[in-house]
Amino acid sequence: MPTFPDADWFLALGHLMEVEGELFRRLGYAEVRFVVRVIDEDGRAERETAVELDGYKLGRVATLHAAAAIAPERTAALEDAASHQLERAPDLDDVASFDPDFTICATRVAWNRMLDEIARDGRPEARHTLSSLALIGEELWLESTDQLREDKYFRFNQTLQELLNLSGKLSR
């Protein structure tokens, strides 16, 4: 069974996203590419998954292979996605063109807590949402080469949160 942040785990969310089509249509479409990065206890990138939202459905999803080699500095420029190899890329032909708008970096603890709360209540507590955690910036932060592209995190925030909230419907 896939677990967060496997590419297959996101693909399962993508399937649910299509099942729950009306919710996402009501929120409006989202066109955004991002990388989900899990930070381990030593502050190093443990896992990375590239995710694309293409309107009302998931687009490309891929596990980025070289996560462990990534420097953990928060202020470092976004790594070139082209330098990573795909472990599994069911629908991604050209990783060099992935070019994420931003990377969501969060500690394993923060991701797990959010997913636990979603499993329990259907959504995270107000101070543990994507938006709130990014505001404080201690457990979750964003990396991007351009503030304008980073701002897509806020433009599509409700869609991103609702996508993760669907994980409450997955078996754990």
Next chain:
Amino acid sequence: MPAVQIKDEARVGTEARVKLQPSVYLEQLFKTGTPDLAWMNQHGEWGVRAKPGNLGLRLKDIEIGSYGVIPDRGGDHRSMAPRGAVVPPDVPSLGFTVNEKAECWADNAMELYEEAVARQWSSARDIPWSELKPLPDDLEHAMCQLCTFLTEVEFIAADAPTRWMSQINQDFLEVKLFLATQAMDEARHTDVFRKRALANGGGLGKASALSQLSLKRIFDSPSFSAQTARLHLLGEGFVLTMFRQGEFIAPSRVESEIFRRCMQDESRHVGYGTMHLRAQLSARPELVNEIHEQLDDAESILLQLFSVPESVEPMAILMGGGLKHFDQGMEMQANLWRRIVNEYLQRCDSAGLDRRPRCLLPTDFTKLFAA
């Protein structure tokens, strides 16, 4: 088809002051019954067949052929004749004053317009008002004062740019469409914060002379680009961070939904402003000093605004979770201040404006208090 019944039909036109003769064309048509059809030979590029993408037929899908060419200078006829149509020589000018592309354009205007239309929401329907719960007085006072401030300032982002919208050459239609969505967004923000203030046992708080001063300066900006710097880059960027804080401080899912949805809208406005300034400064780098001067003044007013209790204290009370945690709330505010300044400066970078050396906003919150 049965004739439509018109009330008092016999009286219609009996006191008309002007009598019109039928046109030569209509007389001819009445006599011969033969249509003219010359208009069929007067058209823009013909045979165009725009194809919808996976999200329907969007503006970017119809930017094809000659219709996709945005001129550097808008049509001299200055009418609302559609770009790409045949324009008769006798169209009256509407007197547009923003006629250069660089004065208003942003490469993301089409994208943001379509996104805005797709992501509209209703404050009546989409906010779970029934989940509001009574709050302790200190929190309700603080939330109501914050809502008062936001109700007070939000509609400037409709009133001010739409003043210029009516001056923008119709050939830059995409910009006008986007600004129309911004006006709708701000109408919704104004209504939703007013509704929240009046929905939970509180009411409106104190308006602010300094807020009004900042709005007046936005209103009186000498050019659209100058206004964009003050409004979109600094003002809306600042409010965007407040909306992000709003979700964090939300006492219930009502406020959480309100702030998150407003945050999404506001991000589009900031995105347009940043891209417009990038286009304008790229085309006319000599304007950089005018933009800096606008931001000198706007930053100065912002600092004054954050020197009065009704601006500083509500957010600290909400951040801390109550008056008894005021100090903790102020400490969180201090941390967030650095984020506000950092994101503002990064947006300036993105616009091609090196604001760092000239920025009046201290990176350290405590310097707001130092003499």
